[in-house]
Amino acid sequence: MDLTIVVGGAAGQGLRSIGLALVKAGAKAGFHVFATQDYMSRIRGGHNFFRIRFSEDEIFTTNQDCHLVVALDHDSVEFHKNDLDRGGLILCDPKDVQANSEKIFYVPFGDLAIEHGGHKIMANSVALGAVWGLLGGEIDDIYSLLEDTWETKGTDVVEKNKSSALAGFEHAIKNKPKDFELKFKKISTTHEKRLVVDGSTAIGMGAIAAGCRFLSAYPMTPSTGITEYIASHQNSCNIIVEQAEDEIAALIMGIGAANAGARSLVPTSGGGFSLMVEGLGLAGITETPIVIVNMQRPGPATGLPTRTEQSDLLFAIHAHQGEFPRLVMAPHSPEEAFSTIVRAFNMADFYQIPVIVLGDQYLADSLKTTTSFDFNSVKIDRGKLLDEEEANSLGGDYKRHLLTEDGISPRVFPGRSRAIFATTGDEHDESGNIIEEADLRIAQHEKRLKKLESLRQNSRKPLEYGAKNASIALISWGSTYGAVKEAVDLINKKGSIAKMIHFIDIYPLNPDTVIEAIGGYKERIAIEGNATAQFAKLIKSETGIGMTKYVLRYDGRPITPEYIIDNIKEGGNLPW
Amino acid sequence: MDLTIVVGGAAGQGLRSIGLALVKAGAKAGFHVFATQDYMSRIRGGHNFFRIRFSEDEIFTTNQDCHLVVALDHDSVEFHKNDLDRGGLILCDPKDVQANSEKIFYVPFGDLAIEHGGHKIMANSVALGAVWGLLGGEIDDIYSLLEDTWETKGTDVVEKNKSSALAGFEHAIKNKPKDFELKFKKISTTHEKRLVVDGSTAIGMGAIAAGCRFLSAYPMTPSTGITEYIASHQNSCNIIVEQAEDEIAALIMGIGAANAGARSLVPTSGGGFSLMVEGLGLAGITETPIVIVNMQRPGPATGLPTRTEQSDLLFAIHAHQGEFPRLVMAPHSPEEAFSTIVRAFNMADFYQIPVIVLGDQYLADSLKTTTSFDFNSVKIDRGKLLDEEEANSLGGDYKRHLLTEDGISPRVFPGRSRAIFATTGDEHDESGNIIEEADLRIAQHEKRLKKLESLRQNSRKPLEYGAKNASIALISWGSTYGAVKEAVDLINKKGSIAKMIHFIDIYPLNPDTVIEAIGGYKERIAIEGNATAQFAKLIKSETGIGMTKYVLRYDGRPITPEYIIDNIKEGGNLPW
Amino acid sequence: MVTVNDYPLSETAWCPGCGNFGIRLALRDALVELGLAPHQILLVSGVGQAAKLPMYMSGNSFTGLHGRSLPAAQAFKLVNPALKIFVFGGDGDGYAEGGNHLLHAIRRNVDLTYIVHNNQVFGLTKGQASPTSLTGYVGGITPQGTRMPGFNPIPFAISMDIGFVARSFSGDKDHLVAMIKAASKYNGFALIDVLQPCVTFNKVNTYKWYKDRVYYLPDDYDPTDKELAFRKSQEFGERIPLGIIYQSNRPAYTTAIDNPTDDPVAFRPHNPADFTFLNKENEI
Amino acid sequence: MVTVNDYPLSETAWCPGCGNFGIRLALRDALVELGLAPHQILLVSGVGQAAKLPMYMSGNSFTGLHGRSLPAAQAFKLVNPALKIFVFGGDGDGYAEGGNHLLHAIRRNVDLTYIVHNNQVFGLTKGQASPTSLTGYVGGITPQGTRMPGFNPIPFAISMDIGFVARSFSGDKDHLVAMIKAASKYNGFALIDVLQPCVTFNKVNTYKWYKDRVYYLPDDYDPTDKELAFRKSQEFGERIPLGIIYQSNRPAYTTAIDNPTDDPVAFRPHNPADFTFLNKENEI
């Protein structure tokens, strides 16, 4: 069973509620669910949609299938009717949509809502019931979902929603076309509790688990979800959340808070990250541990604000004048995002460096079912800290940038002991005084860069998936994971020749591991959500190994398994 | 004849005047002169120095020799006494400096000044004369120089300076140690007029030649010289110079002016460039021709503000979210800077892209003798412009981002015709309306990126110098040119095995040309003023070809021929 | 003659009922009354709902980055003083991200009309508090309400002796037309802070909220009296005055070089050979 | 007890005679009189001659980027309210590059003392005009003189109802000590604009120029009278008033969470397992 429902409509028509309800209903029915959101940069009108995929197996990607469309307006019919798989249907209210197609299945959402729920607002529940009826689902899943959702509003609201859903459910069963064949097979749910989360929420939860104590941000799509999630939990989770006047201030605030002793998180998107470039280097030279999350969207400039892309990779690696160590990671799913953020905080503290986590709109907004996050096994490593006694005994002799074997100096937090903390964005000596002498400069510069080598050694190996003795490697990073994985499956159905090699730790790469992982294939295909194959360039600059083919996407839409299959064509060089 | 004089002292002691006078005197005597300035980030005190090299051949670099030191304070003696070549001397005033060394040659600068010039302020001329006397130069060169310098102050001032110089000159001849052997051989000057200019001035002159009409900047060492040069010529050269409130404004102003129709220049240094990153992408997506000059200094952050480094290369190439075409160039001498800036403006207009010129403190502040700049042969290419008639006939149908074969759309300037100009930092259609459709996005994105391929094809080949059938390639870019050239000579003295391959056009590289240029050598040695061999990384990412050795410098001081020779050691990989 | 037909209104992505529609209409009428044709004007904006206005109007336009409209607009004007420039943006664009540029644009006093669509909220990013949101305003990042006072741009502008500053309301087209015309006629930097209901996100500062509070400055109000203006400008509570609050008529900024409208520096012919004289200064 | 011996004066890179020396001395004396030891304070600064001050003093210090001292300082204070924070920078640092942060720091009102060394010039970069340079000031980028009015931070601050704003003069240590102490005692954001001669570059606004003009606000001056303060604050010509010009005593900014001095949020113990409850919200 692998089934996709699209809910389409204008911004402001409440399609998010229907979408979310369907996701949860699918989860209740025991499926693995994956749902993406496609929305325009406007608040009302336009055409937005939710794509919800139910599967018996765990899935990490949307795909190109489309079995049912819930169309809230006429545009949605037009937009999606050609995507429909054979046998699929478009559900709509005859009062909203007049379309001429045998695929249309009318359900009077509004009228049934008024009749059974007392108000048009219940139309969402009617639609939900109708979908369930069509697919042969169990109304109990819907009931349980509606109870969860409306519990706090009182039993009357719950009951009205239930009646409405039942009306839609029964309408669908009664009227569904004879030849409609799609069918549910409810999966017996495991006892383990599961979650439905999107990437933004998972990142927020990860940051809280990691002991984040300060977040500063200026709103920017698609990173705002992270900020708002944490803001709404600031009291229960001991996090100070500050809305900054601009992104420059946001990062500098984070750097201040981090030097004061608080684990600090700064979420943003590419344009905001651009404004943070100067601050990034300040974190670099002051050896400040800080986590920046850049949720990518298509650039340059304002670009396509609500869409997805993977085009900030080389920028994230090279942002800022001069040279200093940093770590760049790119998780690909909510569960991976949760643990990546924890690791980001630990690595930031261990190495006393800025860590950049690259997500994107696709990761931020895609909902996925997952097992509950395991807060118990989260380990906190705050790195080299002097305890109060050690710090007091040093007093004015404490050296923030002490030269050490591994390049890492013990930290103190100003005002927490008698140790005197001093650092600066100028080149400095061990004590944090501004210097200009060549030898002192070299010593501190090498101290910092030394960490790069250690970071390289500790770089996580890529994930591998697919055929044992494959000759084709699909090389990917970040949010394309699920699509690449399924593409590998599709290829291997016709002969076991393909393997996914997927990177989470992006920079610094360990050339030896990379060569080991990708060196042995006849075909190396870069799969990236950008136009210039940025990760492929990075690999080549580190290993000399080039790709033989490229599957790139840069129209702001996520890469799907089918997109990969369709685009694996001949051709070595990039067109530019 | 290859002779180096160091003038050392505290900031504020007027060592720049003496240094400049010596440079000009050397030029008057017919030598090729190259002079560097080493100064601290402070206004008074500390230790600064001027290194002036006279040579019979044209030179593009400082080196490690030191034949005479003019020490204005005690520190200067300490700093430079060990650098002195055998037979060298330290000139100083016994009232300023009491040192115990047989290398000291006392000249009572102050007393002679008071006696012969009537005021201590004439001490500079005494020093000048003394140096000339020691070296066996002709006093006429000094006289002619003093006449040029003080002409506007009246004959009395000129005469007093002359008498002072003569006093120093005669004192030196009379008292110079018997065994002092250094000697001048005045070169018969050619009839061609020559200039003494530093990189900043040359860039400024180039911009004026190119028809720059707008400059906006926020002061930042070492880029301020360019801004101040142009500011002081704004009236005679028709250039509006605006001091912006910050670097963000500086670049955005430049973008505004450029879209209005003015050739625009934005000089800055790394930290300021960091703040311009967001604006850079705005130029990218709006296809705005603009020239940004980034005069590099050691980073990260404030780093070493008054020193030199080549560490913004990969940053300049990858700055900003998303992807768009740009051109990065790095001239290495005043004469090359003059023509590079002209080319930068022409390329910016031709491709309608931002062009980044990478200089550094070494280029900015080093003075060099050169033939006069040839303004007559400067060619202006403003690219595709509609004339008023064409523009008027289009009116509201004019499309700023018209799709064309070569990706370049004809420009109009708002308000200069009846054509309506519209552009935006959002993704747009041909007319400059915000769009979100995948196909329109792809069309504009590919239109822009197409230029990258053309830029690649037009990328200038590297300069080559050295032995014909060399087995060792020294690969360099930017301001290290002169040092690498002389290092090649030094190597080839012992056997013709080395060649310099020096790049001015840095990005985008043409892989074919690069492979052709560097592919055939047994040893490939990267020579760079940074710690991570950034240009070597770029070459590897474009061609797969790695280096076999690295000579890197990152202490803020310029690379010299001797530094290269001393550091060519075994070892393939970088330490980080 | 310029007529409303020169300014057809195109479809927008704004919410039905949004205060931005009123600003657009007023702008159109003001432009027509000023006799300015689309090719004579330049509309500059940043990013936000307000900043989309140039997309929905005729006329030359440059829609740049969030918060960065003013530096671009000033430079356009400096190099081509013949352009009539109007700048648009939201309260987030102008007073948060763009604060430093506003400060210095007021000081610089380049001849522009800057219209801030002040809906006291970040509209396009879905309802976070903006600098002008009043204390306690609940937005996505401030679920317990903002803890800062709302920024009032008028005393701010007066404190720097702005040449012209007015407040208007998108719900009163005639008033807004009058303000735009007056601002445009002032030769210098003119700021109009326009109260603009965001019907989707700002449920506090609604049409009614504004209507209940706004009043017109009386005819005998003297906008050149700075202290009076400073006092008046601080009213932003139970009562909110509309009109030209302060007018110092400071002379407009000009560059250090003569740059007349009919011979802008940017368009003077250029012959590189003319600059050979520069060699002289550095000759030996 | 804290004594001057806790604050030895180290060698500086300032020019002999620079006004910065006076500020350093006054700061030292104020800290001693306030009984603050070096480990209790945090000196935050940007980049410039003024911003080097923390290098030449004892005490915790964070010397960041040009123009970016305030966001760092505010965050330090928010996560560890026990720190006594003093922020330093030049007029370029604070009023040019850092203008937006100052604007919003005044609104936010985090408890800090911000001392601007106002020498009306960019010192470290060798004499370009700064925002506070008066019209006509000749600097490297403005060889024909700046064409903007000098920025006056005091009315600017008052216009946003700052909690505390004073003007002092580096040539009068006692006055400056008194101002620093008063600013430090005010629980909120306090700005002191200190007139500081740059003997090397600013040949207009010299010691004498300032001495000829400054005078002390009389004892009966009421700094809580906003309109009076606004009027006084604009004097910057023949006469320049020194003292606390305006004091609104607005309550200091605090975060939305309880964050007492003795139990700062930043240092509370953390056990990841305590947050398992977050799963609940997203469970099915």
Ligand SMILES: Cc1ncc(C[n+]2csc(CCOP(=O)(O)OP(=O)(O)O)c2C)c(N)n1
């Ligand atoms: C550098 C940058 N930061 C953030 C954003 C996201 N952003 C777009 S519009 C906006 C604020 C919108 O508020 P306002 O300026 O008041 O305009 P409104 O939508 O309310 O008219 C923000 C934060 C951006 N585009 N660029």
Ligand SMILES: Cc1ncc(C[n+]2csc(CCOP(=O)(O)OP(=O)(O)O)c2C)c(N)n1
């Ligand atoms: C982003 C950035 N831009 C520019 C500079 C160069 N810079 C250093 S200090 C300074 C201005 C100095 O003036 P001010 O802040 O008034 O301090 P002062 O030296 O006069 O005390 C500038 C422009 C910098 N360090 N960083």
Ligand code: SF4
């Ligand atoms: S969100 Fe608010 S400001 Fe934006 S269009 Fe809708 S009503 Fe207008």
Ligand code: SF4
């Ligand atoms: S340049 Fe001016 S501000 Fe800087 S140290 Fe010298 S006198 Fe002081």
Ligand SMILES: [Mg+2]
């Ligand atoms: Mg707004």
Ligand SMILES: [Mg+2]
């Ligand atoms: Mg200053």
